[in-house]
Amino acid sequence: MIPSSQTDTARLTLALNELRLPAIKALWPQFTEQADKEGWPASRLLAALVEHELAERDRRRIARHLAQACLLPGKTLEAFDFTAVPMLSKAHVSAITAGDSWITKGSNILLFGPPGVGKSHLASAIGHSLVEKGYRVLFSRTTDLVQKLQQARRDLVLESAIAKLDKFHLVILDDITYVTKDQAETSVLFELISARYERRSMLITANQPFGEWNTVFPDPAMTLAAVDRLVHHATIFEMNVESYRRRAAEQAKGYGRPPQRAASVNTQPD
Template identity: 45%
Template sequence: MNDSVALLLKELRLPGFVRHYKSLWEKAVEDGWSHTDYLSALCEYEISDRYDRRTHKWKREAQLQTGKTFTEFDVSRLSKNNKTSLAKLQQDMEWSHHADNVLLIGPSGTGKTHIASALGHALIEKGVRCKSFPAIGLVQLLQQAKRDLELMTVMSRLDKYQVIIVDDIGYVKKTDAETHVLFEFIAHRYESGSLIITANQPFSEWDKIFPDSMMTVAAIDRLIHHATIIELEGESYRKKHQLEQIKRKKKETT
């Protein structure tokens, strides 16, 4: 085997083959592999390399929060029902292929953003492309697109993401310009792409987000039609963690 093979493999865009064909050939000769065994092993390396590259690229573009995965999440904080719901979302991600939504509702600091980000990481690892936006950032993007007469173009461009995370929807200002583009986005994604939405307010207070009751009802109706709703309760995890750190420091200094 000579270097011309490497050039051919590069031309074919098979970097996994390029990296491993020599070492695997030596092993194949030593262990008496058939040509099929050798080719199969190379293909496994190529598939693994492609998965790693794709996962790295998709996580970078998704802009998920670093470190907020299920490994770092304290599931014991959740109620039994919420644990069951979250386990189902993790184990069977078909919901993301059926344009189902996930709505995380609860006070600040109860883990909504962490769960949303953790779902994003898990989805990408399962080959589902997703993108995370702060709600205000998404609305600003859509407003600019509407001013440029490109709102439908931008929303269609976002369709490449099977799942879009909208974090802190309650922070969107209740103005016609902002809420109308947000409603148009929700309507556009309805039954065509999944949304993971976090909100501090229960649905009964969503009239603070949308300018009139009809729009509020229509938005909620579209979101909950095919959705898993997880309502989080309890003390702010961030506040609790901060108090524990203060107590620990006091003990260390006494």
């Protein structure tokens, strides 16, 4: 005959599986043993198990949202070199990553600067911090997302595709100025910006100032309207410094160059 304690354990395991409580399932033997030894009241045991279940649920949710966010690997605020971009306030960026005051209002962040200064890194780092605080983020190269939206338009499901992006509190569009109107019809990008205006936030990185965005949208009026919507509720960071990649390449060249001999000085009279 199977002892009743083993039967109860098997039933409890099945019940916890059915209720989808994996942390409690894993921890209850250890916690009940400790509770028996230390004389915990039932309420303390229950509270401890529930707290661990909630913590594990949060951990799994954050891991799932990080996977969905498609952020650049390793690009966190801890890895960002603020000393290389002196005009960028670390305190300001840290306040931005709290998210509470702007992302709930559908405000935007715009990062401007030449290639290689860390715009994509900073955008991904902000996204990473927001995911850890419970927000949902999507990082995409602008060209990739535009292609998907163009396909949705051809399939007559553009409205639905844009609506699905509403689940993300923040959509990060990297390198918006690499999209050009002569490569493809980019009015879908304007429709995305319009749909999220004052509702959901966007973070956009750009190599060119607004005056050069006429290459992105099909006509000047659309360019003006897109810029107007983006800047209406926006924090703008200028990152106009020398390219990090260029500096690194020049340093590598310097390290690889053989040492120069000092020029000899002719001390003989002419």
